Every structure is written in structure tokens, then in C-alpha cells.
Amino acid sequence: MTTLLLGLAGPQQAWGDSSRFTQRQTRPEPTKSGVLGLLASAMGRRRTDPIEDLASLSFGVRTDQPGRLERDFQTEIDWRTNKSRQLTHRYYLADARFVAAVHGPDDLLEGVVEALSSPTFPLYLGRxxxxxxxxxxxxxxxxxxxxxxxxADWTASEHHRRAQGARVRLPIVRDADEGEAAAETIRDHPISYDPAHRRYEWRDVVHEFVDVDNPESTRPASRPDWLAALGGN
Structure with missing residues (x-):
């Protein structure tokens, strides 16, 4: 079995796993349900189609550029009554970049790669x-x-690289292996995308890091010790 790598970058992204009512949250990294939904769209699957083969894939994501957490709100008018509905607050990530990975059977992933080259439905980053x-x-x-x-190569923008230090730590969130202690349990394992019967189960994840060199850094290696320069005893 092999692993499929995907670069996920855009002006705005939103990856919710626990949104309720008027608060639409986003996690700081892409969710498994969101990325698998993107792959299903590329393959031409409708929301009512089975997704067991995709859901069985192992998933992980690396944050190459965390971006900024932003918030906007949505207004809505009920056309039947002409009355305003309650404001909806929506959170999203601006200017973020990620590398997502899915691991599984070669034939399935090869089909996904082919579908991504000419996706059936439009692809979007969470919304x-x-x-x-x-x-x-x-x-x-x-x-x-x-x-x-x-x-995988670091995909951050030049502007972001220049603002970081000479050594950068990139967070990784991935599915926990069997018997591995979980750092977090999130309701993000898709069972069905059917709007009438949408269903997700819990999945265990672990948090790890990978350090990368950053020769493009313009940040000083260390702050000067102004008190030491005074030559005090």
C-alpha cells in the first residue's frame, strides 16, 4: 500500500468538526471527513453514494503555514415571512497551507489521482x-x-518562510495506530454524507512534529543581551 499526498492551500479554508447552531467553528487543520469528501467529489460520488472504501483509508495532515483564524457572520431572510433569521458566526482560516496524506490500497489511490486530474464536481476547502x-x-x-x-517538501510561502526562524517545527495530526495512545478523540470519521442521514463516528488521533531547516529565514538567530553590553558586575 502507498500514501497519497495532497497540497491544500487557498485564501480561505474551514474544517469544522463540532459546529452547532449559530456557531460554525473550524479546526486548525483539515479534517478527515472534509478531505475524504473532497476526494469523493473528484471521483464523481454523490452524497448518497457509499464511502466505506474511502473511510477505511488512514489519514494525517501537516500544517506548513497555520494562517490566521478569522470570523465573519451571515445574515439570512426567510423568504416566506420576510423576517430576519438569527445571525450565524462563521470561523475560517486565512492564508493557510497544509499537506494531507491518505494511506491505503494502490488501486484505490491511483483512481483518486486520476480523478483529481479531472474532477467531476468542483473542489473546495471545507466550504x-x-x-x-x-x-x-x-x-x-x-x-x-x-x-x-x-x-514531504515544506510548502509554505516565501513571505512566511522569511518570517520564521532558521529551524521550524511543523505540527502533524494523524490517525492513531491500533493500541497507540491517543492525544485527542474527535468526531470526524465519516460514515455517510447523505444530507438526510449524515453520520460521523469518533476517531483517535495523535499529535507529532517534524523539524525542517529554513535557509530563507531573516529572523535574527537570537535577541541581543543589552544588559550584558553594559558590562555590569
Whole structure:
């Protein structure tokens, strides 16, 4: 089995896993349900189609550029009564970049790569109003999710790189292996995308990091010790 790597970048992204009523939250990284939904759209699957094969894939994501958490609100008028509905507050990530990885059978992932080259339905980053910055291309590599995310090139923008230090720590969130202690349990394992019977189950995840060199850094290596310069005893 191999691992499929995907670059996810765009002006805005939103990856909710626990939104309720008038508060639409986003996690700081793409969710498994959101990314698998993107793959299903590329493959031409409708929301009522089975997704067991996609849901069985192992998933992980690396944050290359965390972006900024922003909030806007949505107003709505009930056309039947002409009355305003309650404001909806929506959170999203601005100017973020991620590398997502899914691991599974070669034939399934090869089909996903082909579908991404000519997606059946439009692809978006969590919400329909948030298109990606460019075409999403898949790349197959050998190894596990962790191995693929550890070795993948850093995709941050030049502006972001210059603002970071000479050594940068990139967070990784991935499915916990069987018997592995979980750092967090989130309701993000998709069972059905059917609007009439939408269903998600819980999944255990672990948090890890990978350190990368950053030769483009313009940040000083250390702050000067002004008190030491005074030559005090």
C-alpha cells in the first residue's frame, strides 16, 4: 500500500468538526471527513453514494503555514415571512497551507489521482465558498502516513518562510495506530454524507512534529543581551 499526498492551500479554508447552531467553528487543520469528501467529489460520488472504501483509508495532515483564524457572520431572510433569521458566526482560516496524506490500497489511490486530474464536481476547502488556490494534484509515495508527511517538501510561502526562524517545527495530526495512545478523540470519521442521514463516528488521533531547516529565514538567530553590553558586575 502507498500514501497519497495532497497540497491544500487557498485564501480561505474551514474544517469544522463540532459546529452547532449559530456557531460554525473550524479546526486548525483539515479534517478527515472534509478531505475524504473532497476526494469523493473528484471521483464523481454523490452524497448518497457509499464511502466505506474511502473511510477505511488512514489519514494525517501537516500544517506548513497555520494562517490566521478569522470570523465573519451571515445574515439570512426567510423568504416566506420576510423576517430576519438569527445571525450565524462563521470561523475560517486565512492564508493557510497544509499537506494531507491518505494511506491505503494502490488501486484505490491511483483512481483518486486520476480523478483529481479531472474532477467531476468542483473542489473546495471545507466550504463551497472556499476554492483552492489552484488545481489539487495528488502524488503517490511509498511509506506510511507519518513517513510521507515527515519527508514531504515544506510548502509554505516565501513571505512566511522569511518570517520564521532558521529551524521550524511543523505540527502533524494523524490517525492513531491500533493500541497507540491517543492525544485527542474527535468526531470526524465519516460514515455517510447523505444530507438526510449524515453520520460521523469518533476517531483517535495523535499529535507529532517534524523539524525542517529554513535557509530563507531573516529572523535574527537570537535577541541581543543589552544588559550584558553594559558590562555590569
Amino acid at each position: 463551497r465558498a472556499f476554492p483552492p488556490a489552484g488545481p489539487i494534484r495528488g502524488r503517490l509515495v511509498d511509506g506510511s502516513v507519518l513517513q510521507a508527511l515527515t519527508s
